[in-house]
Amino acid sequence: MKLHTLPLHALLFSQAFALVPPAAIPQHGQHPVHERTSSTASLLSLHKDLVEIESITGNENGVGKYLIQYLEAQNFTVETQDVGSATNASRQNILAYLGSKRETRVLISSHIDVVPPYWPYERRGDEIWGRGTVDAKGSVATQITAVEELLAEDKICPGDIALLFVVGEEKGGDGMIKANDLGLKWEAVIFGEPTELKLASGHKGIMGVTLRAHGKAAHSGYPELGKSANEMLISGLYALLHTDLPWSEKYGNTTLNIGRIEGGVAANVIPEDASASLALRIADGEPTDLAEILLKALNTTGEVFNSTFQYGYGPIDIDADVPGNITLEMSMDIVTNTFSGFETIVVNYGTDIPNLKGDHKKYLYGPGSILVAHSDHEHLNVSDLVDAVKGYKLLIEHALA
Ligand SMILES: *[C@@H]1O[C@H](CO)[C@@H](O)[C@H](O)[C@H]1NC(C)=O
Ligand SMILES: *[C@@H]1O[C@H](CO)[C@@H](O)[C@H](O)[C@H]1NC(C)=O
Ligand SMILES: *[C@@H]1O[C@H](CO)[C@@H](O)[C@H](O)[C@H]1NC(C)=O
Ligand SMILES: *[C@@H]1O[C@H](CO)[C@@H](O)[C@H](O)[C@H]1NC(C)=O
Ligand SMILES: *[C@@H]1O[C@H](CO)[C@@H](O)[C@H](O)[C@H]1NC(C)=O
Ligand SMILES: *[C@@H]1O[C@H](CO)[C@@H](O)[C@H](O)[C@H]1NC(C)=O
Numbered sequence: 001m002k003l004h005t006l007p008l009h010a011l012l013f014s015q016a017f018a019l020v021p022p023a024a025i026p027q028h029g030q031h032p033v034h035e036r037t038s039s040t041a042s043l044l045s046l047h048k049d050l051v052e053i054e055s056i057t058g059n060e061n062g063v064g065k066y067l068i069q070y071l072e073a074q075n076f077t078v079e080t081q082d083v084g085s086a087t088n089a090s091r092q093n094i095l096a097y098l099g100s101k102r103e104t105r106v107l108i109s110s111h112i113d114v115v116p117p118y119w120p121y122e123r124r125g126d127e128i129w130g131r132g133t134v135d136a137k138g139s140v141a142t143q144i145t146a147v148e149e150l151l152a153e154d155k156i157c158p159g160d161i162a163l164l165f166v167v168g169e170e171k172g173g174d175g176m177i178k179a180n181d182l183g184l185k186w187e188a189v190i191f192g193e194p195t196e197l198k199l200a201s202g203h204k205g206i207m208g209v210t211l212r213a214h215g216k217a218a219h220s221g222y223p224e225l226g227k228s229a230n231e232m233l234i235s236g237l238y239a240l241l242h243t244d245l246p247w248s249e250k251y252g253n254t255t256l257n258i259g260r261i262e263g264g265v266a267a268n269v270i271p272e273d274a275s276a277s278l279a280l281r282i283a284d285g286e287p288t289d290l291a292e293i294l295l296k297a298l299n300t301t302g303e304v305f306n307s308t309f310q311y312g313y314g315p316i317d318i319d320a321d322v323p324g325n326i327t328l329e330m331s332m333d334i335v336t337n338t339f340s341g342f343e344t345i346v347v348n349y350g351t352d353i354p355n356l357k358g359d360h361k362k363y364l365y366g367p368g369s370i371l372v373a374h375s376d377h378e379h380l381n382v383s384d385l386v387d388a389v390k391g392y393k394l395l396i397e398h399a400l401a
């Protein structure tokens with residue numbers, strides 16, 4: 001979120017207070033500064049608790065239990081939805097709402113699973129490091145805090161919002177797919193993923209391909225007696241890399257990643273089998289169109305391949321129609337500023353957005369950068385979390401307006 005017209009001193013002030021530990025705050029009166037500070041402290045503590053519970057996809061049970069307790073303590077009505085198999089029996093989506101109003105106008109959602117490996121929570125000055133600090137526990141903590149603040153300010157009531165935290169986003173989206181069985185629909189859904197506090201106006205599509213080549217094994221001294229599956233695969237991959245893939249002004253180029261190659265058994269054996277796993281990020285058109293282009297390219301090699309496609313989805317347009325000028329009342333009451341609108345961004349990663357059916361408006365927003373998510377240096381700034389709470393509040397109020 002960009003606070004174009006916020007004076008620098010106000011930003012510094014807000015930062016400074018964000019860093020005061022709660023114990024140092026004199027507890028008297030209803031002064032807004034205290035409110036701000038204690039709410040930042042509870043935001044950071046919620047974020048820390050969430051990150052400290054490892055929740056690599058498949059193992060979301062612990063963090064789910066924590067969230068249920070937390071939300072119940074905040075007087076939300078909490079429903080759970082089992083997602084999973086015998087081995088993963090207790091993985092659950094969590095739906096929280098106010099009172100008995102399960103059907104709400106707006107849904108606020110993110111995911112509670114993270115990618116491996118686990119990196120513990122670590123505070124380094126103004127920065128918070130660790131797995132999930134960005135993707136997506138930064139979103140989860142700030143979404144909850146935004147709702148808590150709107151409640152405290154009497155700006156929402158039962159029937160306005162529900163929170164949905166799903167499992168499995170990082171591995172196929174089984175959680176969000178299951179959420180379609182909740183039997184609910186909404187006017188708008190606000191999805192939380194790292195967007196650098198910008199409002200995403202769309203994300204690329206995705207498709208997976210497995211390419212298999214089958215040749216004939218032989219002694220490497222007599223290659224004429226065999227057929228190298230590795231060489232077949234190399235020519236296929238070369239053809240794919242040199243094919244023009246669809247592009248668009250909005251999303252740029254469709255990109256192809258050869259993520260994994262396997263083939264052969266030993267240096268002195270003509271390889272019989274080889275395979276490659278590919279992920280494509282689609283900038284234009286549907287996966288089926290792209291599959292045809294790839295098959296055509298493979299055909300030019302003259303080799304026969306066994307290609308299987310995991311059709312994902314084409315590019316996803318997301319609503320970014322939040323008006324430019326909104327009056328932003330800082331909770332510190334120092335100033336009432338004009339917020340000149342969200343910057344927008346187009347992202348190249350997939351989300352749960354296409355997994356949730358319905359004709360709701362869709363928003364995608366959250367703290368932190370995808371460029372560090374999934375890495376061994378996943379981290380964000382404390383101020384990103386504080387600003388994300390403001391951003392979510394604006395989005396929720398806009399969606400309810
Ligand atoms: C649990 O479920 C996830 C996602 O469906 C899966 O990837 C993982 O392998 C499962 N874990 C076990 C132990 O079955
Ligand atoms: C939850 O509700 C109880 C009973 O109405 C009330 O005493 C408590 O203050 C509420 N807690 C919060 C966090 O609103
Ligand atoms: C898209 O691909 C074209 C042709 O390969 C290349 O010239 C261009 O730089 C690419 N654009 C981006 C944004 O990567
Ligand atoms: C390539 O396409 C042509 C025309 O459809 C077909 O006859 C031929 O068998 C294909 N070749 C391979 C290797 O798939
Ligand atoms: C293609 O590969 C899949 C997965 O290994 C296999 O099930 C299928 O039988 C193969 N098809 C052909 C024609 O070889
Ligand atoms: C927002 O307000 C500023 C100053 O009041 C004005 O200059 C700007 O054009 C407005 N932007 C939009 C998108 O309305």
Ligand SMILES: *[C@@H]1O[C@H](CO)[C@@H](O)[C@H](O)[C@H]1NC(C)=O
Pocket residue numbers: 379380381
């Ligand atoms: C955190 O804030 C500092 C100072 O504003 C900035 O230089 C740095 O890039 C920020 N880090 C992240 C991860 O955004």
Ligand SMILES: [Zn+2]
Pocket residue numbers: 111135136169193194
């Ligand atoms: Zn994510």
